[in-house]
Amino acid sequence: MNNMASTSPSLSFAMHKCEPELVAPALPTPDETKLLSDIDDQRYLRCHYTIIKIYRNESSMANKDPVRVIRQALAQALVFYYPFAGRLRESRGSKLMVDCTGEGVMFVEADADVTLDQFGDNLQPPFMYSQAFQCDVLDSEEFIKLPLLLIQVTRLKCGGFIVSTGWNHVMADGSGLSQFMHAWGEIARGIKTPSIAPLWRRELLMARDPPRITCNHREYVPIQDTLSSSNHNLVHRSFFFAPAHMAALRRLLPHHLRHSTAFDLITACLWRCRTKALQTDADEDVRMMCIVNARNKFNPPLPVGYYGNAFAYPAAVTTAGKLCTNPFAYAVELIHNVKGEVTEEYMHSVADLMVLKGRCMPTTVRSSLVSDLTRARFRDVDFGWGKAVSAGPAKGSTGPFYGGTNITSYRNAKGEDGLVLPVWLPAKAMPRFVKEMDDLLNGNQNQPTRTVPGSIRSTF
Incomplete structure (x- = not known):
């Protein structure tokens, strides 16, 4: 493949949204x-995240x-999932609870004067037109x-449709939300x-009495942070890893x-190439936080049906020079080992x-965070029109900093x-x-190449 990095032409379409209603x-x-x-109820999770699912017409x-x-x-x-129809309340010590009032969830009906074909190749997550298809909050x-x-x-003009689901992350993680969506x-x-x-069973992950920190x-x-903020003038690209790249x-x-997971390979690739691209000083520590589903880490495992947050994000740490x-x-070995913690x-x-x-919040200084959403199977959610053409987060970033993905x-x-x-x-x-990614995929781990015959495809 040739290295492709082209801006997509802006697509203008009319959108009509009805007034929001509460579905109880x-x-x-x-x-x-x-x-x-x-x-x-970690502070890191106290916000709404959105999953966009795109469906084609089905005769x-x-x-x-x-x-x-x-x-x-x-x-x-x-x-069945009635806590979602309630409202949050905060008590002493910033402890969150759900008042199961049955008030309902926000629902917006909309129509867009556009077809899926008009979006061209821009359906991959994060869908570049996500903002138009989300509730206005x-x-x-x-x-x-x-x-x-x-x-x-x-609804789309072609008979297809787009479902946007924003959820308060304190209620469920990706696996839990997927369970709800499939139901x-x-x-x-x-x-x-x-x-x-x-199953609610949130007492399974309450702090102990007395609480004690036993792990690193x-x-x-x-x-x-020893550098001035570089969070301004950010640009976004999405990289598609085909089987040949893996x-x-x-x-x-x-x-x-050789049997490392796809997550290990892509995360290690991101960490290494990102650190080089940011030109981090060789003696500075850099960290990669890997979201790990902990449901099967318990003995016995957390019960089937548990839809609360049940993950951790341990950090692999090394210096930029060593990385x-x-x-x-x-x-790759650092990523593999830290997940085992x-x-x-x-x-x-x-x-x-x-x-x-x-x-407390996780550190964002010289940090990245990666979440594997492939096992959440959001694309497999079927409302009767078959599987989604595309499904994924509305935004490419994860969490409060641009290093999350x-x-x-x-x-x-x-x-x-x-x-x-x-x-x-x-x-x-x-x-x-982009150059570091191309070099790595061509087998050049430390020296740059002048020509890249088969580089990874990237799109804005």
Whole structure:
């Protein structure tokens, strides 16, 4: 493939949105208060994140209105997931709880005068027109007062539609949200009861009494930033990793690392190339935080149906000099090893740390964070129109800093199944990042090349 980095022409289309409404559970639900866990109510998670799912027209559903089907299924799904229809409340010690009031979730019906074909190749996550297809919520509105779900369903001129689901992250992680979405889809297809029954059980991840920090949590160590802020003038590109790219990265590894996961390879690639592109001083520490689903780290594992936050993001730490001058395998091994630090004890230690340290934020200085959303299977959510063409976060960044990102699955216009990695960097650093990626994929781990015959494709 040739290195492609072209801006997409702006697409102008008309959008009509109805007034927001509240969709309440279809049946009466318990009026009670539920505590969130001490993993749930981290300050880092106290905001709404949005997943965008894009669907094509399906001839067998020609007489069905997707807005009506999805709205009715939502009301029925909320009978099972009724805490989502409540509101948050904060008590002493910044402890969050949910008042299960049954007030409902925000729902917006919309129509857009555009077809999927008009978007061309720009359907991969993060969808560049995401903002137009989300609920209009002012940044100044307090997250604690907003409904816990913000949903917009937009009909397209071609018969396709787009479903935007914003959720308050303190209620669920990616796996938990996926569980809810699949239940929602099942009900839309006529199934009366979700195949997986939801479980609250947030007491499983409450801090111990007394709380005690027993593990090394480098992701929360405060670091002084020695450089002026470079968070301005950022540019975004998304990189599509085809099977050929993954094979090229594996060829750089010794035999004992050849079975490393795709997450390990892409995360190590990002960490190394990003550090080089930012020209970080060789003796400065850099860190990569890897989001790890901890459900199976417990003995016994967390019960099936648990939809709360159950992840940690341990940090691999090294110096910029070691990361950039050692072989690629060095970064891969660091990523692989740090994921193994997450145990049941580690999760309890994080919960205790939140109580003892005032629900502190992770460090963002010389840090990156990557989340693997491929196993959340957002593309597989089926409301009756089949699987989504594309599904992923509305934004390429994850969390409060531009160093956070995610990996999602996508099938490109050539029919190749691959993985998409969005990257935000200062404008001056992005060309260096692209070059480092190309060099690495061509087997040049430390020396630049003049020609790149098969570089990775990137798009704005």
